Amino acid sequence: MDTVNLKDKFSLFSDYWNPKVIGEVNDCQVKAVKIKGEFIWHDHKNEDEMFLVAKGTLRMKFRTHEAIVREGEFVIVPRGVEHCPVADEEVHIILFEPKSTLNTGNVINERTVAQLEHI
Amino acid sequence: MDTVNLKDKFSLFSDYWNPKVIGEVNDCQVKAVKIKGEFIWHDHKNEDEMFLVAKGTLRMKFRTHEAIVREGEFVIVPRGVEHCPVADEEVHIILFEPKSTLNTGNVINERTVAQLEHI
Numbered sequence: 449m450d451t452v453n454l455k456d457k458f459s460l461f462s463d464y465w466n467p468k469v470i471g472e473v474n475d476c477q478v479k480a481v482k483i484k485g486e487f488i489w490h491d492h493k494n495e496d497e498m499f500l501v502a503k504g505t506l507r508m509k510f511r512t513h514e515a516i517v518r519e520g521e522f523v524i525v526p527r528g529v530e531h532c533p534v535a536d537e538e539v540h541i542i543l544f545e546p547k548s549t550l551n552t553g554n555v556i557n558e559r560t561v562a563q564l565e566h567i
Numbered sequence: 568m569d570t571v572n573l574k575d576k577f578s579l580f581s582d583y584w585n586p587k588v589i590g591e592v593n594d595c596q597v598k599a600v601k602i603k604g605e606f607i608w609h610d611h612k613n614e615d616e617m618f619l620v621a622k623g624t625l626r627m628k629f630r631t632h633e634a635i636v637r638e639g640e641f642v643i644v645p646r647g648v649e650h651c652p653v654a655d656e657e658v659h660i661i662l663f664e665p666k667s668t669l670n671t672g673n674v675i676n677e678r679t680v681a682q683l684e685h686i
């Protein structure tokens with residue numbers, strides 16, 4: 449039951465596209481991730497994902513449109529919906545998703561992070 | 568897949584201790600709540616709760632200690648742990664918890680809100 453400071457957690461790492469677990473709530477994990485550049489198109493068959501922007505501006509590309517998500521805003525990506533996160537500049541994101549969620553969803557490649565660090 | 572702005576959501580209501588649903592992720596809901604004053608001691612038998620402070624300073628009292636949670640910080644209350652939220656001044660909180668979570672947990676009284684508004 450300790451207080452967690454988001455900025456403190458983000459100060460602990462500098463690598464991109466490598467989510468760190470900062471909390472566990474029921475079957476979900478709270479993760480902090482820094483991103484820069486464009487990720488890959490993927491979806492998650494069984495999991496919704498929530499992206500809350502703590503710093504910067506996230507462009508979440510969908511096949512039909514793009515959501516612009518700024519600091520203090522979030523977007524929820526429902527299961528089965530293809531998406532591709534893009535950060536023109538560094539973006540800090542808080543993720544809420546089930547423990548089972550793989551960062552690359554249905555795609556397994558060199559960007560997949562199967563074992564997440566807890567910080 | 569629309570972007571949700573937290574400040575916009577908080578601008579839509581002014582009542583205290585009455586959580587509004589602002590998102591659904593898997594089996595959980597994202598809720599916005601304004602609080603002021605002291606709540607009641609309660610616990611949730613089967614649900615962990617996450618309190619992320621968007622504005623102000625939350626004092627989360629536990630039987631053994633107190634967690635001070637400021638803007639940009641969160642605290643997770645594990646299931647079964649008695650707690651009592653206190654806000655000396657108005658505090659804006661984002662809650663992440665299962666849809667089944669009742670605000671007063673094991674206690675049913677005049678502060679219980681069984682049907683939550685979606686905004």
